[in-house]
Amino acid sequence: MELQPDSGSFSVDKARLAALVKNKNHEILGELGGVEGIISILRTNLVVGIHGSPQDLHHRRKTFDANTFRKARIHWFVDLLQILYNKLVVGDVVYLKKGDKVPADGLFLDGHSLELDESKITGLKEEQTLPKMEKVDNSNPFLSAGAEVVDGHGTMIVTSVGRNTKCYQSKGEIYINEKTLLESKTKYLEAYLEKIKWVVAFSYLPISLGRYFSGNARDDNGNRKFIYGETSVLYVSYDIVEIILAMIIITIAMDTSSFTWAIKFNLARAINKLKADNVIVKNISSLEKAALGIAGILIDESGTSTVNVSKFVLAQQVAENEDPGSISQDVLALIRHGIGMNTTGIIYHEGSKFKLLGSPTERAILSWGVTELSMDLEKQMQDFCVVKVQSSNSSRGILLLSDNRFHVHWRGPAGTILTMCSSYYDNSGIKRVLNENLRTFLEQQMENSDSSKSQFIALAHTEVTDQDSTVEQDSLTLLGLLILIEKEQEGTNEESDLNVKLIIDKDSSAEDTNQTEVLVSFRSTQGDIVICDGNFASLAMVLRWGRCIWHNTQTFLQFQLTVNITSLLNTYIAYSEFKGVPQMDTRLTYELVQLIWENLFMAFIVAVNLGRENPSDELESTTTSNKLQLVKGTMWRNLIAQVVYQLVVLRIVENRGEAIFNASEDANQSITFVMPLFFQVFNMINARKIEEKNVFLGIRPSSIGLAVVLIFIPVALVELLRKLVGFERLNPIHWIACIVIALLCWAVGLAIKFVPVRFFSIPIMAVINKFKALYHVAIPGTKDFQ
Structure with a gap:
């Protein structure tokens, strides 16, 4: 339709x-x-x-x-x-x-x-x-x-x-306030970096103020900025404000605000990707836990038919160990009514075919009724009127009206229904007394069943005089027993190192027969992730995405830490070397524009670009112990090499650029401005792989296109600042030289990966541990970000 x-x-x-x-x-x-x-x-x-x-x-x-x-x-x-x-x-x-x-x-x-x-x-x-x-x-x-x-x-x-x-x-909207493990570790990293940047920034004040009040600070003409007894208070105040603004610029150079929303982007993308594959993330932190092997996984087999009706037997056939044979037509009609009318499932016809809606148990029973008993549900709906429905634990009773006669049908676990029966039908359709000996024998036969996957569901019936009679009776007549067999689940992932808490849910509800234990286990267990297709192989996909979140976050942190540390040190050294007082109309202006581009726009672009990396095979071999570290030794090795190279280049360009590039002072100022921007573009590609030497392995064409577009951004910014602070346009040779020098960061990144990690990680971790010890003394109760 x-x-x-x-x-x-x-x-x-x-x-x-x-x-x-x-x-x-x-x-x-x-x-x-x-x-x-x-x-x-x-x-x-x-x-x-x-x-x-x-x-x-x-x-x-x-x-x-x-x-x-x-x-x-x-x-x-x-x-x-x-x-x-x-x-x-x-x-x-x-x-x-x-x-x-x-x-x-x-x-x-x-x-x-x-x-x-x-x-x-x-x-x-x-x-x-x-x-x-x-x-x-x-x-x-x-x-x-x-x-x-x-x-x-x-x-x-x-x-x-x-x-x-x-x-x-x-x-209103429901927000999850609990921080994930990754966010918590990142917050501690941010706290350490915030302390470091303020220590560095405040150390600039005594250097700059000492130079100023000692008379060593000079203007562009070489004149002293401060002369005791001659310089007015107004000019002194103005110069001090400029120095304080320079200190603030130093703090802006290390901006960690992008760390958190980069994590949120990675989580959101992974959740959406998993949702498209029928995996629902109920607890956001579960994806991170999956990468560490500590997540509880809930397998939901909703929609998968894993139950089949093996056979239907009468009580007499069980008692006398007879094979299922012919059944009286009167009893057969009652069985059809008990199956077709007393159900929470639905039969939906599409031409000559029928489809079923409901739990696996309901679908299995309805399918058996249609195929084996030639049950016509539409005719039953015309002949019977449902008067009342009653549920009790895992059993279900229904009161039907047909031809002014009231019929009660009960269906549920055989052990429960047997206690409600006082009689049963034999092979000829004759009602006989269900004595205690036969009841006990039937219960023992069910307990001694060979298959642990068997489910015994009993059908019972009786007639009542009017609709006010209670549905629950203690004198029902047993129609027979349905024996259901559960299929083995295929596709179990035995290679995953994920600690799995496996709960099987078969669309259970209190009305689903013989599913009480499953229901109790399902309701009482909180799963982190629900795999709706019931396929155990999906566990590998969840694990891969969990590790991908960590990896993408670490690649962004490696990139952003390189930018932040380089920017902080370069800004601090530049201001400390400056003999005068930074002026708002020159250095402070273009430094501010540069830092806004680096820490806001570029950080967002790179976070999205690196966050769109898909799970790769190399993540499968990553050990859990390594992933517990937010900033690994390999990351320190890579970013330190980049920081040293970029910092050396930037200082040489600023101090000797005019001679090296044969450029004017204004042109060299433009080169000093664009060099960090080019470094970021190429370092974005470099940060894709933390341990892999080939950073182009598996790169998306869109990443290459993005890098090409970003190369032209510095050109536009130079044109903008040319009108604000007197930048000079660069000639093609200058642009090519800047791009080539920035490209060499790829060679540095490749070369440093041949150096053993211990040469970098051991001294760096010693310094970090010293700082952490001081930090813990100052702020008791803090935790490590490693």
Whole structure:
């Protein structure tokens, strides 16, 4: 069924639909023609929901928004597929059963004994929230996103999604305030760097002030800036302000604000990539933990049929060890009714074929009923009327009315149903007494079953006089036992070093038969990651992305630390060497522009570029112990080599550039300005690989294109500053020389990787440990960033 959007808009807006459920407004519901009218307005189908083209889905999302607020697992009737919450659109038909969360605001279509707990919508903690039960039926058809189904089952039509739901308006966006392991380590690194930069910046003050008040600071003409008793207080104040501004520029040279949002970008990208592969990240830090091998993984086998009906036997056949044979037609009819009517699953016909919706157990039983018993569910729906539905633990009872006769059907774990039975049908369809000896024998046979994967589900029936009779009876008649076999799960990843907490969920709810133990384990265990396709091989993908987050963060840190340390030292040395007082209209101006470009724009560009690197095979061999270090020894080796090379070049260019490049003073000032910018462009490529010598391995064409574009940025900045601080345009030879010198950082990066790490890491770590010791004394209780 293909529903195409017409050229116009829907005849109802999202605000009115949102108010409908939020306020439980029967007046609006009546004005829109009731539930049937809304179905017509939204151009949906009562049975199959919407099955529109991509244009139709886009039209609905544009008109009514997307469901980007809650994370829920829902069923879309179109192809009986499970889809993620953000694919849900207004007009979808959603099936709900006990234990499910309502994924969006909507209206009740059909179902039995549907009851919701709306206390979950308030946003309070579970232990602080009293249950707020709400029965949903045709007289009260409103369902709110976030409510939990506590009883019954049913279908709903979605009327509001995302920000328009009552749930969103009640408690707004949910933010996770807990810092991840990677963020915590980065915060400590930032704290150390902040201390270092302020120590360096404050050390500039006594040097500069001492030079100034001793009369050694001079202006451009060689005159002393300060003469005791002659220089006015106003001029002294102005010069001191310039010195303080220079100190502030030194602190700006090391900006660590980009560290945190680089991590957030890496996490967000990994989460989105995994979501596209049916992996839902419930706890953000779990991806980082996966890289360290300490994450709990929850495998959700939703949507995978792993259960089959092996055979159906009568009580007499079990007792007398007979093979399953013919069954009385009267008993066979009762079995069909017990399977087809007493279920939370749905049969959906597509031409001559049928499809099933529900848990693996429900689908297995319904499939067996259709294929083996020739069950006609549509005819049963016409012949029977559901009067009442009752659930008890893992069992389910239903009261049916047909030809003025009331039938009670129960289905559930064999051990539970047997206690409710006082009789059974034999092979001829004759009702016999179920004595204690036979009951005990049946229980022993089930306990002694050869297959540990077997599930025994019992069907029972009785007739009652009227609809007021209680559904739960202690005198039911046993129809027989269904024996279900669970298939072995394939694809287990035995090579992963990830510590896995594996919980198998088979769409269990309190109504799913013989699934109580699975349900209890599932509900009581908190999983970090949910793998919705039920494939164990997805664990390797989760591990790779977890390690990729760490690797991409480390490559960015290596790049940004190189920039920050070089910029800090170069700025500090330049100001310390300067014999005069820095002027706002010259050096301070272009230093400020340079630092803003480096620490804001370039940091963002590089964070995105390096963060888009995909997991590689080389990460598989990375040991967990190495990944516990945020800044590894190899990173210190690489960045120290780059800092030394770049710092030496920058100091030579500033002090001897006029002679080397045969340039004027203004032209040399332009060269001094653009050199760090070129270093960053090529160092962005250099930082891609921390240990690999070939930094171009696996590089994306977009990264090369980005580097080419960034090379032209300094040209534009020189043109801008030429009008502000008197920069001079560079000739082609100067530009080529600057680019070639910057390109040599690749050669430095390659050469340094042949040097053993210990030559750098041991002395560097000794210095860091000394500083950390002083830092811990000053600030007790701090932790290491390593």
